[in-house]
Amino acid sequence: xxxxxxGLLAVGGAGLAALLVAACLDLPDFGGSRHPYxxxxxxxxxxxxxxxxxxxxxxxQRAYDTLGEMSILFAAVLGCVVLLREARDERRARPEPAExxxxxxxxxxxxxxxxxLTGLYVIAHGQLSPGGGFQGGVVAATGLHLLYLGxxxxxxxxxxPLGFFETADSLGVCAYLVLGAAGVLAGxxxxxxxxxxxxxxxxxxxxGTVPLLNAAVGMEVASAVVVLLAHFLDQAVExxxxxxx
Amino acid sequence: xxxxxxxxxxxxxxxxxxxxxxQRDPARQALVLSFLxxxxxxxxxxxxxxxxxxxxxxxxxxxxxxLIMLSVRKVRRRGRTKEERT
Numbered sequence: 001x002x003x004x005x006x007g008l009l010a011v012g013g014a015g016l017a018a019l020l021v022a023a024c025l026d027l028p029d030f031g032g033s034r035h036p037y038x039x040x041x042x043x044x045x046x047x048x049x050x051x052x053x054x055x056x057x058x059x060x061q062r063a064y065d066t067l068g069e070m071s072i073l074f075a076a077v078l079g080c081v082v083l084l085r086e087a088r089d090e091r092r093a094r095p096e097p098a099e100x101x102x103x104x105x106x107x108x109x110x111x112x113x114x115x116x117l118t119g120l121y122v123i124a125h126g127q128l129s130p131g132g133g134f135q136g137g138v139v140a141a142t143g144l145h146l147l148y149l150g151x152x153x154x155x156x157x158x159x160x161p162l163g164f165f166e167t168a169d170s171l172g173v174c175a176y177l178v179l180g181a182a183g184v185l186a187g188x189x190x191x192x193x194x195x196x197x198x199x200x201x202x203x204x205x206x207x208g209t210v211p212l213l214n215a216a217v218g219m220e221v222a223s224a225v226v227v228l229l230a231h232f233l234d235q236a237v238e239x240x241x242x243x244x245x
Numbered sequence: 246x247x248x249x250x251x252x253x254x255x256x257x258x259x260x261x262x263x264x265x266x267x268q269r270d271p272a273r274q275a276l277v278l279s280f281l282x283x284x285x286x287x288x289x290x291x292x293x294x295x296x297x298x299x300x301x302x303x304x305x306x307x308x309x310x311x312l313i314m315l316s317v318r319k320v321r322r323r324g325r326t327k328e329e330r331t
Contacts, residue, residue, distance in 0.1 A: 031248075054296040122299070130295035138303035142311065225308065229315075236315040240326060 049198040050207040055127040059213040063191040066213070067176060070220055074173050077224045084231040089242045097152050108150025115143025123218035127207045133214045137221030145229055153237050162230055165223040172220025179212055247291070254288040271317045275310040282306030 028034055038053075045056030058066050086092065119140025126132030148156045180191040188194045191213075199206040261281040268274045282305025289298035 052296075131299050132296070135296070135299040135303050138300075138308055142303065142307045145311070229308075229311065232312055232315040232319075236318040236322070241323065 049201040051202045059210045060193045108146040112146040126214035133217030137218045141222045141225035165226045169223035175216040257284045275313040279306045279310040
């Protein structure tokens with residue numbers, strides 16, 4: 001049985017390797033001057049006044065793919081929340097406040113606002129400069145946890161109402177879906193970027209629905225990461241097994 | 246010139262990825278992984294993909310190591326309470 005499984009894996013692996021090599025041989029040369037995909041994507045992005053072509057690909061040309069990725073993150077975080085919840089044979093124990101070394105505290109509290117601001121900036125300028133909802137969301141959410149390094153778990157819990165972030169997580173996904181459905185109602189197609197005026201090139205409001213979709217993703221990712229880290233932290237610091245079992 | 250930078254970044258990635266595999270202690274592995282994430286971000290930026298570089302920097306060098314560290318802490322704490330009881 002084991003040998004059969006290994007054989008099956010070997011056949012599958014060999015097939016995948018052969019296909020990948022064949023595909024790589026057909027790719028345009030590395031560092032060459034011919035960019036068939038790039039040229040088309042840039043043209044489509046400029047036509048809709050979006051300065052960052054990657055944002056145009058993510059939230060306009062391939063907005064449907066982004067919806068899929070967003071749902072994957074949402075489902076993954078939901079699964080983690082279910083797995084890491086406080087089970088029947090576990091109990092919560094308040095951790096003792098720990099002594100924080102002074103340089104660590106000073107550094108964490110100094111960098112915390114900078115990290116939060118950077119995250120929000122990256123989200124807001126998604127359609128103008130590299131970055132966007134996903135990157136900015138992760139930066140802002142992990143930046144918030146500098147408070148755990150600089151102070152303690154209790155301080156973090158006070159500034160992070162978990163219910164609020166769980167709601168924001170779902171609202172972000174809903175906002176993306178509603179923006180997509182709005183295209184259908186307006187008579188074009190799901191997630192088609194024809195709803196809003198394209199605006200002036202290279203400004204915060206340019207690009208039609210792209211900044212809105214980007215903001216929805218930013219809200220979803222930031223809240224999802226906060227919720228995920230909160231449950232990991234709970235398990236690592238607070239929840240322990242019931243003694244006597 | 247840019248070719249030289251690409252080669253250096255690639256070599257750094259290969260070296261730190263090997264180090265991450267060779268290191269057997271999960272807590273230290275998380276630190277090496279964090280460094281690998283940073284070097285990968287540099288490689289992506291050198292290859293003119295700053296968007297991917299930024300994702301890599303946020304997820305690969307901050308979020309993933311943090312999740313690994315928290316899991317390691319949980320597993321070790323659990324082992325400690327079990328030992329106390331027996």
